[in-house]
Amino acid sequence: xTEFHHISVLLKExxxxxxxxxxxxxxxxxxxxxxxxxxxARRLSGGTLIGVDRDPxxxxxxxQRLAPWMxxxxxxxxxxxxxxxxxxGLGIPAVDGILLDLGVSSPQLDEADxxxxxxxxxxxxxxxxxxxxxxxxxxxxxxxQEELRRILFSYGEERYAxxxxxxIVRRREQAPIESTLALVDVIRGAMPQKALREKQHPAKRxxxxxxxxxxxxxxxxxxxxxxxxDRLKPGGRLAVITFHSLEDRIxxxxxxxxxxxxxxxxxxxxCVCGKKPRLKLIARKPIVAGEEELERNxxxxxxxxxxxxxx
Numbered sequence: 538x539t540e541f542h543h544i545s546v547l548l549k550e551x552x553x554x555x556x557x558x559x560x561x562x563x564x565x566x567x568x569x570x571x572x573x574x575x576x577x578a579r580r581l582s583g584g585t586l587i588g589v590d591r592d593p594x595x596x597x598x599x600x601q602r603l604a605p606w607m608x609x610x611x612x613x614x615x616x617x618x619x620x621x622x623x624x625x626g627l628g629i630p631a632v633d634g635i636l637l638d639l640g641v642s643s644p645q646l647d648e649a650d651x652x653x654x655x656x657x658x659x660x661x662x663x664x665x666x667x668x669x670x671x672x673x674x675x676x677x678x679x680x681x682q683e684e685l686r687r688i689l690f691s692y693g694e695e696r697y698a699x700x701x702x703x704x705i706v707r708r709r710e711q712a713p714i715e716s717t718l719a720l721v722d723v724i725r726g727a728m729p730q731k732a733l734r735e736k737q738h739p740a741k742r743x744x745x746x747x748x749x750x751x752x753x754x755x756x757x758x759x760x761x762x763x764x765x766x767d768r769l770k771p772g773g774r775l776a777v778i779t780f781h782s783l784e785d786r787i788x789x790x791x792x793x794x795x796x797x798x799x800x801x802x803x804x805x806x807x808c809v810c811g812k813k814p815r816l817k818l819i820a821r822k823p824i825v826a827g828e829e830e831l832e833r834n835x836x837x838x839x840x841x842x843x844x845x846x847x848x
Contacts, residue, residue, distance in 0.1 A: 544572070544836070545570070545576075546826065547824065547826060547830070551573060551638070551778060552573070552576045552577065554774060554820075554824070555774050557633075557634065559581055559582040560581075560583040561581070561633035561634065562629060562632040562634075563577050563586050563634040564620075564632050564634070565589065566589045566636065566761065567590065567636075567638045567639065567640075568612070569595055569599075569638065570598060571588065571598065571599035571602040571603055574586060574603060575603060578609060579605075579606060583609075585629075586606070586609060586610045586611070587613060588612045589612075589617050589623060591614070591616045591617075591665050591669075591752075592666060596612055600612060617637060617757065618756070618760035618761050620761055620764045620768060621764055631773070633769075634769075634776070635765050635774075635776070637776070637777045637778065639778060640836070641665075641748065651664075652673060654717065654744075655740035655741065656738075657717065658718040659716060660674065660715065661677055661716060662674070663744075663747055663748045663751045664752065672751060674714075674715065676688075676747060676751065677747070678713050682702050682703060682705075682706045686702035689702060691783075692745065692749040693743055693749075695743055697727065697728050697729070704724070704727035705720075708723045720743075725739055725740070745781070749783075755783055755787065758787045758788065759791075762787060762788060766791075766815050772847060773846070774819070774845070774846050774847075778840055780839050780840055780841075785843075792818065792843060795815045796815075796818055798812045798815065813848075814848055816846065816847060816848060817848055818843075818845050819844040819845060820842075820844050823843050824843075824844070825840065825842070826838065826840055
């Protein structure tokens with residue numbers, strides 16, 4: 538098994554954004570390699586860190602990394618979209634800060650047998666939680682052509698989605714597409730020569746789309762953004778790191794709606810909905826990685842950190 542080592546993106550910036558109090562309660566909903574969590578835990582005395590991940594391997598690695606501070610740590614195997622159930626199960630009504638790093642952990646990408654990588658042969662899996670029922674194999678081999686086209690275009694922003702979806706259906710009619718490299722072969726064969734000459738790997742966008750669909754990543758982000766604000770104490774901070782435009786749009790819009798409060802049409806002379814602002818933005822624009830971090834970790838290039846505080 539590959540060692541679960543992950544370089545935490547925007548580490549200093551996200552820890553500062555949480556404005557940690559030593560006696561506070563903080564939830565890291567994307568524990569991963571516990572880089573962010575370790576920095577939170579070391580700042581606590583009398584407080585609690587709740588570390589959540591849907592990947593059992595991440596939890597095992599995190600327990601080792603957080604060993605010096607386990608007296609103040611609760612580890613939970615769950616999806617952050619189940620935020621209400623997680624906190625209710627711990628008897629915690631509200632927290633002082635929530636951190637979500639929505640990137641896929643490097644070990645998940647690099648460990649060949651997980652099926653996330655288009656660079657190594659493996660079963661078509663892509664599940665972050667191995668106990669989840671849906672796999673990339675099922676999507677590739679059973680979903681209708683139009684649904685394949687939709688997820689490739691919507692989640693991967695793949696302009697050749699119609700060609701790739703049609704090619705997948707043709708190939709699977711002959712025999713199931715069982716491995717990552719078999720799928721890469723289908724994708725390559727469907728794309729025009731000019732696309733194959735691009736700097737980016739031809740399967741990158743399609744694999745991203747499948748991973749998002751398998752793990753319902755956008756649905757999870759939407760669900761947690763609806764719940765997180767209500768589970769923050771007044772003055773509590775919500776810090777979310779996104780890595781592509783689809784999830785960033787969900788986070789940005791949810792924060793903007795909570796900052797605005799009133800949902801009445803602009804032409805109404807007075808507010809009749811009664812909704813009040815629930816958040817204030819700590820930074821009006823997303824925080825991005827500096828040149829020094831980008832040199833150490835090129836995967837940080839697309840990262841955006843958005844921060845808001847509960848009113």
